[in-house]
Amino acid sequence: MSEIEKQTFKILLADDHSLIRQGVLFLLDDLDESFETFQVSNLKQILEKISQIKIDLAIIDAHFPDGNSISILAEIKKISPETKILIFTGIDEDSNALKYIKAGANGFLSKMSEEEEIMKAILKMLHEGEYISATTQALLLNSMRNPKLINPLMVLSERELQIAKMYAIGNGNLEIANLLEIKQNTVSTIKKRIFEKLEIDNIVELIELIKENDQ
Structure with missing residues (x-):
């Protein structure tokens, strides 16, 4: 696909730490993709931006000063069903990934991941609509046998x-x-x-x- 034909993705970076947002921006610059980014730092701004702009991918932290992002995932999907949500966070994947996915997230990624894994996750989110790590895949399989996990x-x-x-x-x-x-x-x-x-x-x-x- 030529540069002219290539889709320009609209990506929302939602984190209350500007250094994290800048770090993701640097990684995006290394991808062979055309994109436009928007940055927000709290839950209220996330919902406002989703309402104003057709966001393709929202990369969202788990915790903000005004609350936990899990509380707004259903609302994001209601406002913009086509928006894909990647939770990018420092909280433990083993004990949190399933509940975020259940609440509406399309992917869950640890901030401790290697750069290569982060870039892979973003590409999968953009082109396939979801990212399920090996850890979360195992959790999903286990949850089928033990619903208490989810x-x-x-x-x-x-x-x-x-x-x-x-x-x-x-x-x-x-x-x-x-x-x-x-x-x-x-x-x-x-x-x-x-x-x-x-x-x-x-x-x-x-x-x-x-x-x-x-x-």
Whole structure:
């Protein structure tokens, strides 16, 4: 394909650290592709840019000062279904890749990856619409055998999940005990068990888990 015929990709670089955005730009310059880039540094700006411009590929960090990007993936897909999303982050792939892909991301890549791998991932995202690393492929296969990997709430019993959701909407121990007609110390015991199973320490983390995983 000639330079005139070559598609010009619109790429959004979303990271609150300018050095990361510049690093990705340097790698893009080494690709034999025509592209136009846009840079943003928070979740609000991501949604604004996606609404304003037909973005082909959004390369997005996991965490921003105004929140976790997993919270806006569904909205990005609603605004622009054709936009492909690559999560490019420093958080652990083993424990996070599946939930981001489930939430709508088309790929997940560690910032610790070699430059060659990053360039390969970007090219696959541009031309094939997804990038699944060997690590994430293994996680996907394992999740078929063990659904708890992709939805941590599945470790809870039906009663535990019911009470977890009641906590998440703001009910306290006494309210839950009255609504379910059980003892308050029973509720406290179940709450402790919920926290242990989900490996969390507080209600804020519980609310986030339910928001991300409850269908």
